[in-house]
Amino acid sequence: MKAKFFTCTNGFYIRSTICCIVLIISIFHSFCSTAQQLNPPIQNYSSIAYDAASQNWDISIDETGMIYVANNRGLLIFNGQTWKLFSLNSGAIIRSVYAYKGKIFTGSYREFGYWERNDMGGYSYHSLNPLFKDIALGDEEFWGIMAYNDSIYFRSFGALYKYDGDKIIKISNGVFTGMKVFQNKLWVAKGRDGIFFLNHADKLQFFEPSSKLTGNTIADLEVHNDQLIAGTREQIFYLDKKNDEFNLMPGKLNDVIEKSELNKILSLDHENLIIGTLKNGFLKWNRNNEGIQVFNRSNGLQNNTVLALDVFKGQLWLGLDNGIDRMDINSPIKFYTNTTGELGAVYDLIKESNKIYLASNTGVYFLDESGLRLIEGGEGHSWNLAKIGDKVISNSNSSTFEILNNKLKILDNSTGSFHTTLSPKNQILVGTYTGIGVVTDSSFYKIDNIGFPVKKMVFENENVLWAAHPYEGIYRVQFSEKLNKAVRVQDVPSLDSLKHFNSQIYSINNQIAVYSNQNWYRYNVFKDRLEVFEELRDLKGFKLLEEHDSKYWFINTQSDDLFFTNLKDQEFSLPAWRLENRLVKGYEQMTAVSDSIYYICLKDGFARVDLAALMKEQHQLFIAEPFVAGFQDANKTYSLMEKPNIPHKHAGLVTLDLGLPFSDSRNIAYRLVGNDTVSGIVENGELIFQNLDYGDYSLEIYPFGTNGKDFKT
Template identity: 35%
Template sequence: MRLFFILLLTVLTTSLRLSAQNLLPPIHNYKIFEYRADSKNWGLSTNEAGELFAANNSGLLHYNGEKWHLYKLPDNTTIRSVAHINDRIYTGSYEEFGYWVKNTYGVLEYTSLTHLIKDHTFTNEEFWQIMPYGDDVLFRSFNGIYLLRDNEVKVIAPDFVINYISGYRDKIVVAAGHNRLYELVDDKLEPLKEYKLFSDKIIVGMAEIEEGLLVGTRRNGCFILNDRGVSPFKTLIDDQLSQHQLNQILPISESMIAFGTIKNGIYLYDKNKKSSQKVNRQVGLQNNTVLSMTQYQDQLWVGLDNGIDRIQLNYPLTYYTDYTGAVGTVYDLAVYKNILYMASNTGMYYFKDDVLHFVEGSQGHVWDLNITDGDLFCGHNTGTYKVEENTFEKISDISGGYQIVKVPESDASFVQGTYIGLSKYEKDDSGNWVVTPITGINKPAKYLCFEDAHTLWVAHPYKGLYRLVLNDSYDQVVDKIEFTKENIPTNYNVKVFNIRNQIALDIEGVWHRYDPILKKIKLFDEFQAYNHKNLVYHDDSSFWFIDNEGVKKVLFSDLKEVNYILDDLQLQKRLTPEAEKIVKLNDSTYSFTLNDGFGKLDISEFRHHFENFELQQPKLVSFKAKGSTYPLDKDTFEIPYKLASDITVNIASPALLDATYYYDLSGPIDQEAYLENGQINFQNLPYGNYELNVFSVGIDNERSKANILFFEIAPPWYLSKVSFVLYIVAFIVALFLLRRYNRSKIEKRHLELKTKFIKDQEERLAKKEKEKLEKEIKKKQKELARITMSMAEKNKVILELKEMLLVNKSQFTNQKRFGSFIKKLDNSINDDEDWKHFEVNFKELHEDFFENLLKMYPKLTPKDLKLCAYLKMNLTSKEIAPLMAISNRGVEIHRYRLRKKLGIDSSQNLSNFLIKFN
């Protein structure tokens, strides 16, 4: 058992002594799942804008700075080489080579060149290298060199293997398989002087540098070829290059050369400083096998056996990254006696002689490092320790040591916040630290800040804010004010600072300050621009904030004119969560605590770098409206209204890393916004003409030159020009029809009025006629009645006279004369002239009465007709009797007979029947 513990202790001690790495620039990994192609990337090339093209097993990979796209060859073969030359992207594959160009939609299209080869048969060749040669283009396979010139391809096929070709002083140097170098002269390979140094060596790469042509071999180091001959190119990394098999050479500056290896990543060698940096999987590369490299400005692109990486060269921000996970999350840093110390959640570490050491006994969570009165204090989960290189001496058993602050106007007194309250630190006469708990407060105290010599502000890690007054010996709280929701907006997540002799408070992201005169907390007006930004470091002239909303951008300000935004995506992702901290190492150097190491920034280099950095104008990648893609060569994009509900504009600044954009849309409606990616989307824009200005955004919100796009959304069909023409035609037709309708209406009205007038006239005339007729009828009725009455009276008188005569007949002597007289009387009664006169007047009133009556009742006699006429006049039997010269009884009998002839029963009035009969 004892042996087991000894072995375990040995393993732990060994694992905590980590080999150091140099501070390295940011390394950005592009993994297979991001670019969605095969793992192997045989060749890389960039164009003038910084777009990347990769020769991948699956095809040609294109990265525009925002999105990846894979283009496959017609036969889906592996692409082994790629080169951007004169706006073309040339690629080489198995028995195939050609070029790609962008069409008007921004999509790459392929054109094969192998049909230009005459009288030649491929022999299982793959093209591994492409390079320009004047106006020509060279394609290299192991079997030969194919020269593209004036739209023809000439084949240079020696009887030996060709390993590599390189430009050197306007010449083409060829490395052959049997350890010789050749020069391409007049389309032929002419051997250079045979150099014994290359015997039994495999040449894997060549590149022109200041000293001459740098020739690299797989296991035997590098050589320089120049006018003086061939000589070894000695470096400090010769053994590493031989051991790990050199595979790629790329000069990246006048002094810096990148060497890519098969087994151990990249060596960045500075031939002037005779120094190197190793960039391999241990420090951030995805893979140690480097298949290809290319450079664009300060970016080194690396094609790996498993992925693509981009290294930011000459970047003012560098990183130490613990890829083993042993260090853990870093919470604080301090430079003490020229040694860098790190506090992490696993313990405490320090660098010495480029080796990272673990401070023995410091296992556990370390919160703070404080240099106090010439000593380095470590605030640990288990207490507070004094650190001296590899010694870890506990000076306080109070757990959870947080911040230590100096008491104003005192050279030897300090106060520390802990898990359970406050502690006082002082040195005794022997120079030893004496720690005394401060009574009167027993709550965790993370943030401390003195207002004056005895007034101390304390903020709880989560909830609580206090203003304490300490006694003269600083070991007791004599007065305590606890701020609650009655005094401040909230007592959660409060941080307290002394900023230029003012007590400043970050309360849930909003800045406040304490007014000592009013004795109240109010808004800090001068700091409102920094709301929702955590203050992580400050002194009299430097203020560092971290945005706590969304992306954690780092802001540097002097509160006057200088403002820098450190918009580094890797830094933002790696900042220590909820415990971001920036430490000033010297006048211009700052460090950032990270969740897997730390970052280092030289603010002077940062200013110089970005003051001389020109932001790239964003490029238009695609313009789409509801899925329809538009050609990019348009001055104005014309969009039908039905497609305008969803417009997508894709832009990119490939020269920038993790670019930020800003757009400003003006037109029928205005919009503006910042973008973290290159996609702008507009929904349901109204029709009209728009101008879209797109910018790349740098530090201090600096903007690039605008890329200006114009587009026009056509009005809906019912508001189009054709529709307006139709509307005008329809309006004219409507006016015509309306006029015609109105005219018709007027004419109709006129006709109606005319008809009404005529009708009224006719009615008036008819009325007059009727009135006249009625008068005439009344007159005739009166006349008829008069005639009838006259006849009746006459007959009555005659009948009375006759009766008187008949009574006195005996008195007449002359009976004959008497009889003649009686006869005359009878003739007077039955005078036809009277009847005719009556009949004429009757017919004028009752036209066709007799004719119609006879038609229906042909058996009627003239006497019956007379009775009918008298009854129609509504005469009574008494009135009829004289007219017919019969008695009343005779009239009744006649009426009875007439009723029978007419077929009228006794229930029906005979006079009414005849009155109604027409």
């Protein structure tokens, strides 16, 4: 079999396309913050997941989004699909890593060199130790690497070195603990001796204002908001705009650092500074309001010792003493997660100014600055919460009750209930397990002639109501003037000859809308029957979650992806993974609290979604280009620099390793064109073809999103 793949830099023809998806994973808490603090998504990569050692000393990310980690067992590389480990021949711990112009420089014990991708898709190591020549290396480990003026500078706790591409020279002896390029100069922290900069003669010159810091070991340097930042283990300083004096950072930041032990500093953006600590995870400090948030094991990190920091396209990567974590730190989606299991699955919520009421399968709770608390007497499964005027009413498995000042008042305990709504005449109606009830100021009574369970109610007019059965059937109910009995109950027939099963009813644009058997219908009052809802015809299989101010959120009942539209000129998909696949299946619930803020109920808490930020995000998507990282048949591994010519007897199993550096597209789609033309989605970065027929083939790979569309770049 002769297989022809049209070559580019990696030996394959790649058709890159992007898709309009929105970026997501979970958890973080603020220092001195409220118990209601919501946390951005976080992804934990354990040592088992990446199959290497626990400790990760340094992280570097190249311009494509490839992740390089200095691990106890070697160089760890993440291509967005799979982790791969490349070890030194000596097996030494790699302490530092730095990606620069296609090379990945690493430092370890008495060893310095770089890795390059080879023809087979792996990485080959090139030691630069021969260039030390007459330089005597003691028991040195290289802990930091940085590019400056197209040369590579690297440091140990014994000296500072320069590699210019041809030779290595020693700049100076000393205990060097940090490096940073600031105002077109290379600045280095020299342990307890202050800060130096490299002059035009490649000599270190002491920076006099840093004499204020001498005597304290400087752990790291960073540039933030065009100012040099220096951190000791217990304090953090900034250099003033005139470069005359180092001053302590204002506010309570240093109080927190003193207890946490600073290790690394990273400028996230012009407002936010990240401080990695040895004892307390990392701190996020906002220079505008001096707010501090702390992220540690209690709210999502795997470990409290942060050894390395780097950021790429809003994704903060952390090398930890045990594992690697990634946080979408500016995500428009934030999470509240109850890790104790007390809360259970949340079915509904109501957001008020200083608290949130939560209806779950274990009871009704409220969440405020003091934390999560069960309302006394509110135990048991609660399906729904309704805000009627100043009343909050819960529909639970055993009763209907009102919540007053965080206490419970029973309205009816003869049966359970599903739903509460307000009639056009301002009467409170309750859909119960046995019919419909009415709440008055002094009593609760049942409406006559309705003897079936009512999951949801929607008013057509003052005296006509639509009622959905929890399992099958939709009914149009006409009431008496006094709303004490039903004078007509009409079983609404479907249009597709199927029974209405678990159907949903809504009011959309003042029209009765029905979602039944994955199709959308509306009630034609003149013809007195359902008809296809033309504006929603294309949303087959999409159930409505929320409508607010002519903005609609739907959910794909198969994939759990959310879909937003204004039915005019705005629409996008929110993949299920962005909500960490935590929706309560079959009972998905979304609540609008403003024009832009929505809350979504989850299996163990809830998510807060900022629509305006999501819309803005759509214009800032970064889509990486997939690539082929390896190609094997049943007998051999092929060079990626050549068109592979595969003998037919070895074509029974052809495997390609694919990479897609971390970006707003998480999946790779493929299309193999030839005698056998196949297409699909790649799972876990591995694409396998079996028993290909004799002939020529071409392969196309491209980023792919969950909405089933791909757009050429």
